[in-house]
Amino acid sequence: MVLPPDSLTNASVAARLTNAVNEKLTNNLIQKQNLVYLELNGCSGNIISLLNGENPDFAYALNSMVNFRYSNSLMVAEGTEAIEQMMNVLDEDFILAVEGAVALKNNGLYNVIGSYQGKPLTGLQAVSMLGEKATHILAVGACATHGGVSAAKPNPSESVGIQQVHPQRKVIKLPGCPVNPRWFLGTLAHLLLYGEPQTDHLDRPLMFYSTLIHDRCPRRPFFDQGIFAEKLGDPTCLFKLGCRGPVTRTDCPTKQWNGHVNWPIGNDTPCIGCSQFGFPDAMAPFISYDTTRVVKDE
Amino acid sequence: MRNIELLRLQLNHLVTQARNDLYILATMNDSPYKNQILQRLWETISSIEFLIEYLASLASLSSTQPTMPIPTDLVNEQIQPVTPSPDQPLPDYEYRIFTTQELATYDGKNGRPAFVAVNNLVYDVTNDSAWAAATHFGLEAGKDYTNEFASCHQGQLAILAALPVVGRLA
Numbered sequence: 001m002v003l004p005p006d007s008l009t010n011a012s013v014a015a016r017l018t019n020a021v022n023e024k025l026t027n028n029l030i031q032k033q034n035l036v037y038l039e040l041n042g043c044s045g046n047i048i049s050l051l052n053g054e055n056p057d058f059a060y061a062l063n064s065m066v067n068f069r070y071s072n073s074l075m076v077a078e079g080t081e082a083i084e085q086m087m088n089v090l091d092e093d094f095i096l097a098v099e100g101a102v103a104l105k106n107n108g109l110y111n112v113i114g115s116y117q118g119k120p121l122t123g124l125q126a127v128s129m130l131g132e133k134a135t136h137i138l139a140v141g142a143c144a145t146h147g148g149v150s151a152a153k154p155n156p157s158e159s160v161g162i163q164q165v166h167p168q169r170k171v172i173k174l175p176g177c178p179v180n181p182r183w184f185l186g187t188l189a190h191l192l193l194y195g196e197p198q199t200d201h202l203d204r205p206l207m208f209y210s211t212l213i214h215d216r217c218p219r220r221p222f223f224d225q226g227i228f229a230e231k232l233g234d235p236t237c238l239f240k241l242g243c244r245g246p247v248t249r250t251d252c253p254t255k256q257w258n259g260h261v262n263w264p265i266g267n268d269t270p271c272i273g274c275s276q277f278g279f280p281d282a283m284a285p286f287i288s289y290d291t292t293r294v295v296k297d298e
Numbered sequence: 299m300r301n302i303e304l305l306r307l308q309l310n311h312l313v314t315q316a317r318n319d320l321y322i323l324a325t326m327n328d329s330p331y332k333n334q335i336l337q338r339l340w341e342t343i344s345s346i347e348f349l350i351e352y353l354a355s356l357a358s359l360s361s362t363q364p365t366m367p368i369p370t371d372l373v374n375e376q377i378q379p380v381t382p383s384p385d386q387p388l389p390d391y392e393y394r395i396f397t398t399q400e401l402a403t404y405d406g407k408n409g410r411p412a413f414v415a416v417n418n419l420v421y422d423v424t425n426d427s428a429w430a431a432a433t434h435f436g437l438e439a440g441k442d443y444t445n446e447f448a449s450c451h452q453g454q455l456a457i458l459a460a461l462p463v464v465g466r467l468a
């Protein structure tokens with residue numbers, strides 16, 4: 001973090017960062033590393049979100065940061081050939097990023113990601129194998145960090161987060177539904193440049209997950225004065241509609257989404273706590289209209 | 299005029315506080331206190347912003363209404379959220395004994411307050427930020443959550459200490 005008396009203009013911050021990276025690059029201190037991006041029981045929303053990244057964007061990550069060795073959705077190879085590429089990485093050093101939950105039911109058969117040596121390869125097998133060898137494990141998105149939507153009641157596939165499969169290993173957790181590309185690419189960049197980022201007691205990188213949304217929300221003055229929205233679209237504090245900003249820690253209020261375009265509260269809809277452990281069940285109901293006024297069926 | 303003088307003193311105090319925090323931040327290396335100081339700085343600046351707005355409104359009012367009284371709690375650091383008053387005036391809670399059924403009616407719906415019980419004390423969470431729409435991690439207001447509190451917030455008695463007590467459970 002940079003604070004006065006250092007110059008704080010955008011240009012000087014950018015210059016500081018580029019100089020630091022260039023210096024490390026010329027001294028050969030940063031090397032491209034292998035990345036395996038495994039998609040398990042989920043909706044692929046995190047990889048779609050990743051394609052939306054900016055500064056760095058996905059192309060930069062692909063060309064300059066990592067050797068992208070495996071990705072269910074994005075790689076050219078398919079079928080056995082794809083799975084073989086995954087197996088080949090096992091003999092090298094690699095960072096493992098996992099999106100989606102691990103389905104445990106029937107020995108993992110509720111989530112089959114390919115076939116290997118004529119047998120179905122389950123997500124459970126893949127993550128057990130890869131997780132044992134990886135230099136770092138990143139759980140990307142709600143499902144991988146704590147089960148998320150895949151583990152929502154009644155959880156027919158018995159889905160769990162990555163940590164349950166690897167209880168002994170440090171799993172860096174990036175909750176979010178989906179994860180913001182900045183949180184993933186930022187953590188990846190930190191791994192390459194400086195090693196593991198500082199994390200909190202729930203293994204979330206502090207640089208993205210330390211501050212409550214409620215503490216940086218532009219609508220906080222309305223909360224403090226008790227002026228509350230009664231319906232979606234009201235430009236005041238969304239607390240009475242069920243805003244989860246006060247229990248959710250992300251940098252959404254300041255850095256926002258889609259390349260700093262907007263974020264839920266900026267668009268007059270309450271935070272649904274997508275980056276809180278236990279989402280979605282623990283954050284329900286997402287919206288309530290019966291707190292501030294009398295509804296008909298009362 | 300004396301009140302304006304008080305506000306000026308308060309503003310000066312806040313500006314000194316902010317300068318001091320900036321100085322600490324600029325000279326300190328990575329330290330676990332950094333976030334706390336940043337938080338204090340943020341709150342100081344919010345207070346300054348509020349006082350400026352207030353002074354501006356005083357200035358615009360003073361032409362029409364020169365003797366506007368100043369609320370006595372103005373110089374307090376934090377402005378407390380206002381509890382929206384339900385239709386009927388509430389009885390004096392201090393010595394109020396709630397049965398489980400009575401507690402269940404304080405569910406935070408339709409303008410009613412939201413109460414929860416922990417260890418036989420009944421707390422008002424109507425305007426507690428963590429209990430938006432009278433729900434908190436799948437729990438609905440109006441019930442006894444002694445066990446849930448013990449399993450989720452073990453040892454975090456500060457949470458309870460900060461909540462207003464409205465009575466006891468029968």
Ligand code: HEM
Binds near residue numbers: 428
């Ligand atoms: C199902 C059990 C519960 C869970 C999982 C839970 C979870 C949490 C979490 C994760 C936070 C912190 C959010 C953050 O700062 O990052 C929190 C805050 C809070 N919880 Fe709970 N909670 C539970 C039960 C309760 C109960 C029964 C009460 C009743 C008084 C309560 C009152 C609060 C309050 C007042 C805060 C805000 C604390 C502060 O500002 O420091 N919680 N809860």
Ligand code: SF4
Binds near residue numbers: 265
């Ligand atoms: S809109 Fe949500 S995060 Fe913002 S001040 Fe209100 S309760 Fe807090």
